[in-house]
Amino acid sequence: MPFYVTTPIYYVNAAPHLGHAYTTIAADVLARHMRQRGEDVFFLTGTDEHGEPVALAAEREGTTPQELADRNAARFQALMPPLEVTNDFFIRTSDPRHERKVQEILSRVRDNGYVYEGKYSGWYCPRCADFKTEAEIAEGNTCPIHHIPLLWEEEENYFFALSRFQEPLERLYSERPDFVLPAHHFNEARSFIAQGLQDVSLTRKTLRWGVRVPWDAGHVFYVWFDALLNYVTALSFAREGEDLLGRFWPADFHLIGKDILKFHAVFWPALLMAAELELPRHLFVHGFLLSPAPEGAGEDSAAQAAVGADGDPAAVEGGAAAEAGAPVEAGAPGAALEKMSKSRGNVIDPFDIVDTFGADALRYYLFREVTFGQDGPVSQAGFAARYETELANEYGNLASRVIAMVVRYRDGRLPGAELDNELAGEFLGLHERVAELMDGARLSAALEEIWQRVRRLNRYVEERAPWQLARDPEQAAELESVLASLVEGLRVVTVLLAPFLPASTERLLASLGRPELALAAAPFGAATEAEPGPLAELAPLFPKV
Numbered sequence: 186m187p188f189y190v191t192t193p194i195y196y197v198n199a200a201p202h203l204g205h206a207y208t209t210i211a212a213d214v215l216a217r218h219m220r221q222r223g224e225d226v227f228f229l230t231g232t233d234e235h236g237e238p239v240a241l242a243a244e245r246e247g248t249t250p251q252e253l254a255d256r257n258a259a260r261f262q263a264l265m266p267p268l269e270v271t272n273d274f275f276i277r278t279s280d281p282r283h284e285r286k287v288q289e290i291l292s293r294v295r296d297n298g299y300v301y302e303g304k305y306s307g308w309y310c311p312r313c314a315d316f317k318t319e320a321e322i323a324e325g326n327t328c329p330i331h332h333i334p335l336l337w338e339e340e341e342n343y344f345f346a347l348s349r350f351q352e353p354l355e356r357l358y359s360e361r362p363d364f365v366l367p368a369h370h371f372n373e374a375r376s377f378i379a380q381g382l383q384d385v386s387l388t389r390k391t392l393r394w395g396v397r398v399p400w401d402a403g404h405v406f407y408v409w410f411d412a413l414l415n416y417v418t419a420l421s422f423a424r425e426g427e428d429l430l431g432r433f434w435p436a437d438f439h440l441i442g443k444d445i446l447k448f449h450a451v452f453w454p455a456l457l458m459a460a461e462l463e464l465p466r467h468l469f470v471h472g473f474l475l476s477p478a479p480e481g482a483g484e485d486s487a488a489q490a491a492v493g494a495d496g497d498p499a500a501v502e503g504g505a506a507a508e509a510g511a512p513v514e515a516g517a518p519g520a521a522l523e524k525m526s527k528s529r530g531n532v533i534d535p536f537d538i539v540d541t542f543g544a545d546a547l548r549y550y551l552f553r554e555v556t557f558g559q560d561g562p563v564s565q566a567g568f569a570a571r572y573e574t575e576l577a578n579e580y581g582n583l584a585s586r587v588i589a590m591v592v593r594y595r596d597g598r599l600p601g602a603e604l605d606n607e608l609a610g611e612f613l614g615l616h617e618r619v620a621e622l623m624d625g626a627r628l629s630a631a632l633e634e635i636w637q638r639v640r641r642l643n644r645y646v647e648e649r650a651p652w653q654l655a656r657d658p659e660q661a662a663e664l665e666s667v668l669a670s671l672v673e674g675l676r677v678v679t680v681l682l683a684p685f686l687p688a689s690t691e692r693l694l695a696s697l698g699r700p701e702l703a704l705a706a707a708p709f710g711a712a713t714e715a716e717p718g719p720l721a722e723l724a725p726l727f728p729k730v
């Protein structure tokens with residue numbers, strides 16, 4: 186079965202930070218899971234290079250938008266291998282092949298009668314590239330995300346007749362309760378629609394940095410329409426001489442952050458209907474990675490910054506310090522937490538984390554620490570703690586101990602040993618449960634299911650104490666059964682952990698002599714190799730940092 190997963194395409198106005206790496210890693214975990222299932226996977230990510238956010242940043246830096254885009258797109262691209270991300274293509278929206286497709290599709294939308302000329306007037310945030318509706322304006326006409334004054338814009342442009350999709354969108358939301366996941370974001374999108382849809386600007390006249398409107402050279406397309414279409418256009422040129430649209434469209438999952446819900450959950454399905462294209466199967470909306478407010482951030486800025494685009498207050502801790510108006514140091518106990526973002530200056534560089542802890546640890550930590558779909562804080566100290574207590578002590582140690590015992594007591598081989606039925610019972614149905622959670626992008630819940638078994642195996646070692654059995658020759662069969670069951674349990678959790686920890690699980694499976702990754706081989710007792718090779722000693726999976 187084809188499976189198509191996408192990330193948002195990232196603005197190239199600055200270098201990537203951990204918040205960007207987050208969605209990309211999530212999509213990679215999903216893509217790897219689907220490959221384990223045996224699906225035909227296409228995984229797309231890329232950069233959003235047009236529009237005001239990029240044009241303004243280039244102006245500030247005294248360079249051209251294209252130069253800035255080239256520089257930062259390269260940084261986003263360079264992030265993929267160190268994060269072990271296996272995207273099938275990286276789209277850049279300044280690619281002329283994308284531009285031509287955008288022109289073609291939006292001309293079709295116009296031919297279908299959904300485009301008209303008009304005059305826009307209203308409040309606009311140049312950093313979001315978003316025309317705000319009444320409900321989206323914060324106090325004093327400011328942007329609720331960037332806390333900058335909104336600009337009053339009046340402009341002749343072309344409109345997309347979004348209001349004509351009021352009823353079709355209402356129908357979509359009543360027929361497909363899993364169109365947007367998790368449910369609270371489904372409800373949010375639905376109530377946005379219920380407030381009544383207004384037509385939106387499709388083009389901009391005052392901006393030059395964008396895809397030229399083919400029927401009026403004085404305009405470029407509004408960046409959000411150009412950007413959303415990447416999910417479709419990429420399929421037409423990702424593979425030389427091949428159009429992948431028939432094979433992979435509609436997308437199975439668009440993964441997005443909660444700040445871009447309106448565009449994906451309202452504009453995007455309407456645009457697809459107008460262009461006579463099928464709608465994606467699911468949007469999965471994740472929360473924000475939070476990090477301490479920068480030094481000196483007082484009550485107002487910190488509390489405001491934690492409010493998402495949806496007006497949804499993110500978790501704010503350390504309220505006492507903030508309330509007293511005391512200056513808050515980044516990382517200080519009690520510092521207010523807010524969305525990690527370049528403009529607030531509280532970002533963590535993913536390259537730093539990977540250099541210290543490795544990509545696997547980062548990938549694991551992100552979905553263990555913050556429930557995927559909700560907001561949550563991340564920190565260097567948090568990384569260090571999970572690395573040591575969970576990855577090194579619980580998992581890495583289990584692996585080294587089990588392998589060392591099999592090598593020491595049985596020269597690395599356990600031919601014909603019986604598996605422990607009781608332990609097998611505790612693994613029954615595990616791979617199905619994990620697969621079901623992963624299929625719904627419930628990455629943290631899946632990880633929790635697996636980790637319970639990692640802990641169970643550690644208890645099993647203590648309960649059965651193989652080192653004691655090894656002293657008594659009469660218990661030889663018992664010892665072999667305990668060891669073989671540990672090896673099998675370890676193999677099963679390792680196959681299931683592979684999407685999260687690709688590099689270390691590959692090493693571990695190789696030293697278990699059972700490299701098979703397919704989910705079909707994941708049930709306890711289902712290893713496909715009848716006679717696995719001898720177990721090989723393994724250097725620590727998660728060495729001391």
Ligand code: MSP
Nearest residue numbers: 193194195196204233412413441442473474524525
């Ligand atoms: N270019 C648009 C998306 C167009 S998609 C057709 C955009 N770009 S962005 O670079 O600003 O953000 C991209 C994604 O990164 C968003 O999903 C956003 O939610 C996510 N994140 C940026 N900072 C984040 C955190 N601190 N935490 C989690 N995700 C965050 O929007």
